[in-house]
Each structure stands twice: as C-alpha cells, then as structure tokens.
Amino acid sequence: MSALVAVASDGSDLSHARGPLLPELRDLAAALRSLADLDAVVVPVATHGELQLGETLRRLPEEIGAIFLTHTDPVRACAAQRAPDGAGGRLVVTDQDMTAVVLTAAVLTVARRAGTSPGECRVTIIGADLLPGLRRLLATAGFTDVALWSPADHRHDPGRATAVIDLLGSVRLLGRGALIRRGGVSALLALPGLLSAALDADARVIPAEVHLACARGVASVTPSNRLLPCRTDARLVRAVAEAAREALVTSSG
Secondary structure (H helix, E strand, C coil), X not given: CCCEEEEEECCCCCCCCCCCHHHHHHHHHHHHHHHHCCXXXXXXXXXXXXXXXXXXHHCCCCCEEEEEECCCCXXXXXXXXXXXXXXXXXXXXXXXXXXXXXXXXXXXXXXHHHCCCHHHCEEEEECHHHCHHHHHHHHHCCCCEEEEECHHHCCCCCCCCCEEEECCCCCCCCXXXXXXXXXXXCHHHCHXXXXXXXXXXXXXXXXXXXXXXXXXXXXXXXXXXXXXXXXXXXXXXXXXXXXXXXXXXXXXX
C-alpha cells in the first residue's frame, strides 16, 4: 500500500468546520498517518464550480491513489465522485459518506441494546435533506421504518422512535428515542480503516454494502457505555478495515 491519500477541499462548505480550513486538513492528514499509517498529504483546491473541481482532481499527481474530499459543497463533491473518469479514475471518499457510515453505526448500536432487529426499529431523521445518503444506507442495513422530520413540521408529532438522528443540532425532541447528534460524529471513526482496505484492494468505487460493513465494524468495538467508540481505540481501524476488505471481496465477486 504505497499510494498517497490526498485530503482535499475547495472550502465551499464550512458548516461543520471546527476552525480555519488548512489547519483542519493538516490535522486530518496527520490523523490518517498516526491511526492507520497512511501516507496522507493536504491538497487545498481553488475552484469556482463542480466542473473545475473535477478537472483539478484529475490533474493530481499519479502517486495519489485515493482522495478524501471534505468541507466541499455536497453537490460538487458528489459530481466529482460519480463523474466518468472523475478524479482521474481514483477513489473519492467524501465526508458525507463517512458521516452516514458513522451515524448508521450509532443506530446499529442503539438497536442492539434495545434487543431489536433493524426491521423492527423506527428511526426519525431530523433534517434528512442535509445528508441524503444516510437514509439509503439505513435502508441497506435493514432499517425500513424511517421517518423524515423537520422543524417546519412542528404541528405533526413524529412520535416515538428507537433512534432520533438530529442533523440540525438545534432541535428538542427529548423523550422520543435515543438521540444521536451529528455534532458528535467524526469521519475518522471509519475513514482510516476504509481507506486501508480500499487501497489494498485498488478499489475505485465503494458500494453501499462496503459502507455498511464499515458501520458494523465501528459498532462492533463500541463500548457498552457509549454510542460510538473513541477514534484512538486500538481495535477500531483493524475492525473497520477487516470488515471492509471482506465486503470488497464479496461485492467484486
């Protein structure tokens, strides 16, 4: 696994940034190096639209084998990820992908502790339009009873749920189910393990089944008193990487 990982951003979506963009990108690259021994470099990208973003990513040096695209407008990021020969045929993983994976892991933990299967659970997502991939990944995991709710629906009681995922961070729905907030989610819970497996397999696309495998890997090492593990848990990267490797083999066969 000698390929470089580019931690890239055009800064077009800083809604979840903790501070200035460049230091945060450097912190992400350093975390990938320390957690999974990945050779990561920072690539700030100056663009004015999705077409220019894709073109810039395609021109990155050949030694870059995968790109983590973060703090980038979701529409731009999705276009760069899905375009034919987007990013020069390299794997592109977005922060939206990883947020959906980690939130799904938290819901899997809630369901396990409740002693219910995903098909028996009800999940409410507040602000689902901010993370469209989450509902799809939950469906892949077997959570078929998913309600979408927003503050504009204040006249309509969402009812109780096994888990409530708050993507807005400012809504009060206490007592409606186990509350999972986006603000406590880190892409680094799943990203190092996924990238390790994907680079080993020379994967260019990550199917939903592999994202689900990563979520299960995260959930498998979650302590009994938490919804998610600590990112420095020594078991975490290995659990996610092994789950992703197995799923990649299955999906390619």
